[in-house]
Amino acid sequence: MTPDSVAEFTLSITKALADQLAEALDSLAPCPLTSRNLDDLEERPGVYVLFLDGRRVYVGKAEKALPGRLEQHLRKVSGRSGLSLDRMGFVCVYVDKDMDSIAPERMLIARYGSRGGVPWNSNGFGNKDPGRRRDHSLVKINHFDVEYSIDLETPVILSAAEVPVWTALRDLKKTLPFIFRYDTSTQGKAIMKAASVAVSPAATTFRAVIEEIMRVLPAGWQTTALPGYAILYREREAVEYLSAAGYWRKAQSGDVVWRAGASQHDPSRAPIPVDSETERGDAEPGDDG
Structure with a gap:
């Protein structure tokens, strides 16, 4: 047997999923983050991307219902100085419930890292009351x-x-x-x-x-x-x-x-880690965290 007859093969299911998710999301055109547009969504789990002035800033998941999760973001943005809803957009895809166990938003955060990133995933946007x-x-x-x-x-x-x-x-x-x-x-x-x-x-x-x-x-x-x-x-x-x-x-x-x-x-500009505490912001509507 020669060296040309043997090779290593590693199956990366998570990479394949991340690639397909990103392709599905990237093929969509952002629409305004408004209550009217959220009303058109189905009450299904999914993955979404938020945009500010056309730039990708946050990726998240909804374990149960996309409309309720995105409504939380809409409300949060509406009560902030220097940030208006007419600057916000979103895209989303519905996913199977089983996909939540592999943390699709984490895969997308890693994938988008080389393409400008999703800065709000590491700056506390999704955080709940710190106590x-x-x-x-x-x-x-x-x-x-x-x-x-x-x-x-x-x-x-x-x-x-x-x-x-x-x-x-x-x-x-x-x-x-x-x-x-x-x-x-x-x-x-x-x-x-x-x-x-x-x-x-x-x-x-x-x-x-x-x-x-x-x-x-x-x-x-x-x-x-x-x-x-x-x-x-x-x-x-x-x-x-x-x-x-x-x-x-x-x-x-x-x-x-x-x-x-x-x-x-x-003054430290080190990014805030995307850890379990930060990810609490992706709780379903009604969770107090």
């Missing part, structure tokens, strides 16, 4: 939330009926396109249930509504606008969150005062 322990962390300077921070002028419409603050906050949280977390401790909940608020019909933005709510809470409460979300807690003294854009605080005088924050960011 109270991470509120004081410095956000990386190249993070999605730094480039496109929450819009404090996001439109909000709440009932003008007088309700407990707890109820108003619950309704506000449901309305907002960004994360809003507030004190749910036993003592904090009792205070918010004891105080009532009637939101003026003229208060039609997050900023205006939160200022009205803050006015009826006792002194020492503080609402902080972090790059990617807002929080409301009792703080014994004014707390400077390192990456915060600013905060409202209820003073002893009864005034609600807005103060600019430090807006400090981690």
Whole structure:
């Protein structure tokens, strides 16, 4: 037998799948990310690509239903400064449920890496609420939330009926396109249930509504606008969150005062790993993460 008679053969099923998925997605023309276009999609699992100004920026999957997953992205983008929905587009393909086990979005991230990449997959775009322990962390300077921070002028419409603050906050949280977390401790909940608020019909933005709510809470409460979300807690003294854009605080005088924050960011430009925590952003609608 000669060397010409023997060779190695390795079957790469994942590469073949990635190639075919990419070919299917690349053959499609992006359409605007609008509710009307999402309504035309079937309630099926799939893989999708988001575009900003015609450039591929994010690839993800929907384990159960593409419309609901893409609606989450639509809502998130709608509540960001410097980012408008008319700049966003998407393409998608339906896939078998079994394909989720091989993480098709990871294969596509690797494939697109040599073609300009998908930057939002490594900058925190898909992240969920990091939790109270991470509120004081410095956000990386190249993070999605730094480039496109929450819009404090996001439109909000709440009932003008007088309700407990707890109820108003619950309704506000449901309305907002960004994360809003507030004190749910036993003592904090009792205070918010004891105080009532009637939101003026003229208060039609997050900023205006939160200022009205803050006015009826006792002194020492503080609402902080972090790059990617807002929080409301009792703080014994004014707390400077390192990456915060600013905060409202209820003073002893009864005034609600807005103060600019430090807006400090981690200068490290190392990309955020696409790990299990980042991928939590691909949870199905209704998951709290």
